[in-house]
Amino acid sequence: MSRWAGWARWVVTGWALLGAWGVGAQEAAAPPPLPAEVIAHLRQLVELGLEQPDEALRRLRSEPVSPESRPWLRYTEARIQLSRGNLAAVRTLYPSAQPPADALALHVRALLARREGQSERAAAWVDQAMAVVSPLCPTPIPEAAAQREACPLPLWVDLVALATRQGLAQGGGAAGLERIERAMAWARQRRAVDLQAQLYLERADFHQVHDEAAKVDATLTEALALPGLSTRRRVLLLNYQAGMAAQRDQRPRQGELLEEALELALADKQLRLAAVLRGNLADFHVHQGRPKEARQLAELALPVLQRFDDVSEPAVRHNLALALIDERAFDAARSQLARLQEMPTQERVAERAAGLRELGDAWARAGQYKEALALFHAERKLMQAHQAQAKEQALEEVRQSLGSAQKEAELALAKSSNEVTQQTLENQDTLRQVAVAAGVLLALCLGLGGMFWMRARVAFRKLRHNQDLLKALSERDALTGLANRRQFHAVMAARGAQALEGSLVLIDIDHFKRINDGHGHAGGDVVIKTMADRLSQAVRDGDMVVRWGGEEYLVYAPTLKGTYTKQWVERLMPVLCGTPITLPDGHTLDVTCSMGFVTLPIPPLGVTLGWERALNWADLALYAAKNRGRRRAIGIAGLHVNDEVSLAQVESDFDGAASAARLSLVQVLASPAGG
Known part of the structure; x- marks a missing residue:
């Protein structure tokens, strides 16, 4: 995908997620009681602040002040200031030196911490606030009116949304659905239609993370059928549906939903929301090969998003850069990417890696191989660092x-x-x-x-x-049972400083992200495991098979030399890619792969390399295979230089070295998958 503004999930928590204080141990109090209609009115001012913060603040300052309402008025002002990106004003309202007095302060601090990427701190604030607010909103719903009035429903719904999302991000979240249903019962009892719509979006997200596509669709259909649904909530639901269509590669449907949502937003004068939708439409047109339309939409969206310091601005700049590359406006694209690099990001590692890969592919399509290769290595470095961190955890x-x-x-x-x-x-x-x-x-x-x-x-x-058990876990990949990087590094370390002999083959599953997006992580895991099993059966005794990371594998064959490596790769390609893979959802996929390989010493001069450098050369060959259309293997058959300066030049300009006959490559094409 290009960058997609996750609007439906993000707006419901207040547009911007900001902050950063230490989490104190002092127990906070429940928010002071106010009539439900007053709390609902203040929530409407928060919603108004998403588009018209100055008007929302003007109306807020005309509200009557009492000891009970003062904390709520301060909280509402902080939420409005968050929506305009005024963090200094929020910190003035809630100084970091003061421990949070009540659940309202805890919620604001959680939003601030999330904005600054401090997810653990945000989770601690949310847990404290939930512990205070949840007892005020019990189920079954009390019959006594006074007990029902004590539930600050808008605050609780926002906390439920944050807590559920935290659980999903940590790979769990089973309790999240139960919390959503509890809050939904209260929202229905209060006839709070927009709060119901917010909870429907959280429920859809829960089912999406658990690969329950039918439940996602049913949830969104129910939400759109709510009587009295506001235009804003309808637009958010349509945007979420468009995001699901994009993940399922239903691009025409994605475009229809976004156009419908944009028309509604503009008619309702929701200009900031319309800017986010234009950014998502830019993503759509980039994928449809219409860079001019994508550029025009992104250029319309950016001034509005900048005015609000909107967190979707990096995604829109990314899409603008893609469009400019496709239009061959390379200097303008580099300018956008330079600005993008200066901006903070809340993206997870997988999303950042996907963005780097997408930019690299765009540069490669445009024939700008220097930028493409740099991004290819940046993506690999990012994923390696992430995998090392995950392994250490x-x-x-x-x-x-x-x-x-x-x-x-x-x-x-x-x-x-x-x-x-x-x-x-x-x-x-x-x-x-x-x-x-x-x-x-x-x-x-x-x-x-x-x-x-x-x-x-x-x-x-x-x-x-x-x-x-620790030793075994540290040396084997949990999903495939293959050796992992740690074990490979140990094997190489045992060799000492001696030059590597034999063959290194790097294998990368083609378009793996599409598999994950279209069939969920369960489908992706089946593909990774099946390819690993096929690879294990194809290698010879004494060969080492490593899950190198994500959808990549490495084969080290110490006795495979000369032209035999190419012959072995020719036999390996149909074993890996010749038979469709059946997924848990019943679909079958024709999965292909790309390979890069090098055999040492490299003829005809007998060039020897250390294992790390040899692996980099196999990596360069793999990149060449992907750049030439994937579904193939590229191998280094000959190297006609042997001095260090020339070797470094070959590494910095791999394709140029091949064109200049300093480097000889061989190619193995895959047969049609399933054939």
């Missing part, structure tokens, strides 16, 4: 598990030791009184000592087992 969890096991062993030893000591003291006292009991006491001590020894042995056996 997993290892830390295992280390903590080991630490717990060791502590259990130490506690068992200490407990047993205390028992022995206590019993010995008692025995000594008894011994002074009854000498004949000495033998009995000795037997008792021996028994306790034996029991202590057995318990210690069991504890240390468990510790040793966990250490073995």
